[in-house]
Amino acid sequence: MIPDMRTPRFTIPSPVARIVARLPAAPPAFVLARALDFGVGRIVSREQVAPLQGKRFALVVRDLGLAMHVESTPAGFRVARAPYAPDLTVAATLSDFIALARREEDPDTLFFARRLAVEGDTELGLVLKNLLDGIDWRTVLERIVPFPGPRRPAA
Template sequence: MEQNRLRLPAFLAKVGARLPEPFVSLHFVAGLEVARLMHWLNPPEELEGKVFLIRVEDLGVASRFRVMAGRFRPCMGQDEDLSLSACAADFLVMMQGEMDADTLFFQRRLRISGDTELGLVVKNWLDTEERPAWLRRLAGALLPG
């Protein structure tokens, strides 16, 4: 399985690391909000007021956001309650529903830090959230093999 993982050029992480987190967060949160408005991704109540950090390691980017009134909002300079870090390919297989967060975590491909109970809420939410067919196809098209 390891040989089938998407490998991004190393220079992308160097470029991504130069992008300001607020810039990345605005774009990332815009995508989350579109998904929410289309009823593809609805945050559970337990996420209300919590701050999250998503780091895509091989792209060198990070996005910090919170859930407020059931909506995703960028936030800057606040400590996160929960942090998730992985490479782009691993986030894609999780989005596609081909691999769950537990598997990625135990294979040390997904790093989680912060509030453990909140991590379980997010994991269960993502594992049960129905993915639209086009998202599964898109993620599948981006992954080799």
């Protein structure tokens, strides 16, 4: 859990979701692809992401009506252009995705509670889950945004 506060469960208000659902999906998918590219070599090795090469993914934020489609290529991750069938689709609410990223919720628990849907290549889903589970998110997040807390004495 990062830090010691749990993220409250929330739902995106319907008017906001209706607006977001009408916006182009490419900009958020581009940000997702760039974030994934940033992590390769810094957070995970190229060898670890090799099984993902040539695969297409859809990340669906249910309560926003947002579906981000990315694919893994030899040059890195990029926005996947529709129409195509993704190899793997992962869907949840924004609140549940945040809880997963903060490790406040276990993916298996959310899956069996039907709050996380995984469709498509289940073996690929397991590879992705194990890859994400191996990341020390606290260290990654602390590099990006230092968490408030007791200050260490100056040396």
